[in-house]
Amino acid sequence: MSVTATAAQCILDALAAKIKNQSVFTAFDVTKDARDRTRETVPHAEVRNIVYQEFSTGQFPDNYNQDLVELVINNKPIATVYFPDGKSALDHPLALQPPVATSTTIPIATSISNQVVAAPKAPKMGGRSKDGDGYICDVTADGRVNIPQDLCSKVKLSGGSYDVKFNGTFLYKKPHKDGRVRICKTELRDGSKYRVSVDTQANTIVIEQK
Numbered sequence: 001m002s003v004t005a006t007a008a009q010c011i012l013d014a015l016a017a018k019i020k021n022q023s024v025f026t027a028f029d030v031t032k033d034a035r036d037r038t039r040e041t042v043p044h045a046e047v048r049n050i051v052y053q054e055f056s057t058g059q060f061p062d063n064y065n066q067d068l069v070e071l072v073i074n075n076k077p078i079a080t081v082y083f084p085d086g087k088s089a090l091d092h093p094l095a096l097q098p099p100v101a102t103s104t105t106i107p108i109a110t111s112i113s114n115q116v117v118a119a120p121k122a123p124k125m126g127g128r129s130k131d132g133d134g135y136i137c138d139v140t141a142d143g144r145v146n147i148p149q150d151l152c153s154k155v156k157l158s159g160g161s162y163d164v165k166f167n168g169t170f171l172y173k174k175p176h177k178d179g180r181v182r183i184c185k186t187e188l189r190d191g192s193k194y195r196v197s198v199d200t201q202a203n204t205i206v207i208e209q210k
Contacts (some may be wrong), residue, residue: 002143005184007040011047012176015054019061024083024091026071027051050076053080053140057128059180065089070096134197136210141186145194147181151174154198165199166207183207 014033067089081089102123161172193210
């Protein structure tokens, strides 16, 4: 099931708070925080999809990583844990810790093989790709187009909003609490892919449907 605009914003706000605090977290941690912020229904499946899309489309800071970890709860499920550089997925409070190797009883070769090696950072594929002086952006799981932050930095706010031009029509979008600009695809004629660039002379973000 889909979520309301209010619930979707609560999910994004909860996620932004986790990232701002450099937390080690799972999508379910975001679900719990989002449910504390609203009386709207917040299905965990929707939250999991939104968090995954935010990570895979490059909306997380570059210092964030993801890894699969077994959790110490019923049936020991495997969960995706998101964590910043300098920390590990095993820092999550519910992460099942590997057994500690004892050098006096375990051969060296076995001890090395049991060490936990941090997985390489997952490539943030899809979502957006560079296209000349702009980007080709896909719609996210929650039905939005995320305006790349480096484009926003080239445009000045006018009356607290960004001027966004789409097919000759102007939209005036205020940045969210996390400073990002997101536009619902319904405002952009329900497409699935857009080219986003900046007209610096007009101080305008320009969106074209692909």
